[in-house]
Amino acid sequence: MTPEPRPNAADHLDDDDYPAYTMGRAAELIGTTPAFLRSLGEARLITPLRSGGGHRRYSRYQLRIAARARELVDQGTPIDAACRIIILEDQLEDALRLNDELRRREGPSDRAAGS
Structure with a gap:
């Protein structure tokens, strides 16, 4: 029986969700404080994973979201409104991506017939 390979930290270098x-x-x-990150967790904008010892761990994707929240808060947007804006931006991005995907599947001849 061959032992399973041990996970290598380098395997996660390109993983935005690690x-x-x-x-x-x-x-x-x-460029913020741990308290700001905790507040984003309390607002349920990001949910960091926990290490074995219970410490919060953040991914690059979560850091991009937190940086966007910080940008909005720095512009004077209340944190709860900033979180809602980011959620709506994310939903819009998903809808646009899905719309593009469906249009590609439909193909140019199907669109011409449907017009």
């Missing part, structure tokens, strides 16, 4: 950053490092990277 929880690689501690709270302190995440806050440092986006």
Whole structure:
């Protein structure tokens, strides 16, 4: 029986969803405080994974969301409104992507016939 390969940290270098950053490092990277990151968790905008010891771990994707929230808050938007804006932006992006995908599947001849 061949042993399963051990996961290598380098395997996750390109994974946007891998929880690689501690709270302190995440806050440092986006120029905010750990309290700000906790508030985003309380608002349910991002949900960091927990390490075995219970420490919050953030992915690059979550850091991009947190950075967008910080940008909106820095412009004077209340944090709850900033979170809602980001959720709506994400939903719009998903809808546009789905719409494009459906149009590609439909093909040019189907569109001409449907017009």
